[in-house]
Amino acid sequence: MRSLPASLLAVTERSSVAPPDLAARQLLGTLEGLMRGGVRWVWFRERDLAPDERRALARDVVDLVGARGGFVSIGGDPALALDLGAEGVHLPGGATPVDVASARERLPRGCLGVSAHGLAEVEAAARAGADYVTLSPIFATASKPGYGPALGPQALTAAAAFRIPVIALGGITPDRVGLCREAGAAGIAVMGGLMRSPDPEAEARAYGASLDVRSGRSGSGRG
Numbered sequence: 001m002r003s004l005p006a007s008l009l010a011v012t013e014r015s016s017v018a019p020p021d022l023a024a025r026q027l028l029g030t031l032e033g034l035m036r037g038g039v040r041w042v043w044f045r046e047r048d049l050a051p052d053e054r055r056a057l058a059r060d061v062v063d064l065v066g067a068r069g070g071f072v073s074i075g076g077d078p079a080l081a082l083d084l085g086a087e088g089v090h091l092p093g094g095a096t097p098v099d100v101a102s103a104r105e106r107l108p109r110g111c112l113g114v115s116a117h118g119l120a121e122v123e124a125a126a127r128a129g130a131d132y133v134t135l136s137p138i139f140a141t142a143s144k145p146g147y148g149p150a151l152g153p154q155a156l157t158a159a160a161a162f163r164i165p166v167i168a169l170g171g172i173t174p175d176r177v178g179l180c181r182e183a184g185a186a187g188i189a190v191m192g193g194l195m196r197s198p199d200p201e202a203e204a205r206a207y208g209a210s211l212d213v214r215s216g217r218s219g220s221g222r223g
Contacts, residue, residue: 002111002131004165004187005071005088006041007211009134010034010204011169011191012061014046024057028064030200035068037204043090043113043189045075055080062086073113078103081110090134093117100128113167118151119158126164134189135159137170138180142192153183160184177210187211 012031014023031042044061046054058074062084065072073088074081081089088111089103095114103112114125116133125133140150150171159166165186172180172188180188190207197203 002109004041004132004167005111006039007187008039008204008207009041009043009073009167009187009189010039010194011043011189012045013191013195014057024053024060027057027195028060030195031061031064033200034194034204035065035070037201038208039194039204040070041073042070043073043075044086047076055084058086059084071111073111078106082106087111088113090115091130093121095125095128097124097128100125100130104129116159119155119162122159122164122166123162126162130164132165132167132186133159134167134169136168136189138168139171139176141171153179156180156183156185174206174210177207181211 012027014027042061042065044058046057049057058080062072071088072086073090074084074086075090076092078089089107090113091099091103093115100112100114111131113132113134114121114130116122116125116135122133122135135151135155137150138153138156156166156168166184167187167189168180168185169189172190173193177188188207188211194200194203194207
């Protein structure tokens with residue numbers, strides 16, 4: 001099991017940043033701001049795009065993030081990750097051991113994550129050999145309305161017992177970072193809080209500073 005690329009994971013959602021005709025271009029601008037603010041790990045989602053459009057946008061994201069020393073996890077598509085030279089893949093909730101094994105075969109040195117929305121999925125991902133899970137929603141959030149009630153920080157404590165790094169996702173604001181880390185989260189993932197910010201760089205620095213305080217480092221803004 002490899003170590004996490006960073007303790008702050010930025011989750012893309014181009015629909016949050018601009019109208020459809022400008023969304024792809026604006027997403028790249030948002031990511032540039034996040035990288036200036038210290039973000040070093042990006043989860044590329046955008047699963048609603050047509051395959052060719054998704055591939056083109058993913059290529060731009062991988063190029064942009066890679067040029068700034070960052071790490072990209074491609075959502076749900078190990079073949080695309082391999083083709084683009086991305087270093088990680090993030091599988092959706094409900095991924096089977098076969099899915100995890102297949103992704104590992106394609107990306108033997110990659111960072112392999114799985115989405116989880118309950119403790120059973122965390123345990124399954126750990127048994128299957130994933131490198132980490134995102135657990136959501138920890139707090140109520142407009143970004144993930146269809147996954148049931150908020151699990152609360154106590155779910156992070158229970159999930160950590162499965163001996164897999166657990167990344168808290170859902171309603172994580174800078175002032176909630178401490179609650180998540182104290183409950184056992186190895187890191188945090190943020191979508192709306194970063195994608196919808198009018199100042200992505202400053203917002204990234206706020207999250208990075210909160211993480212640095214929890215780890216005993218001086219605030220550098222790096223995730």
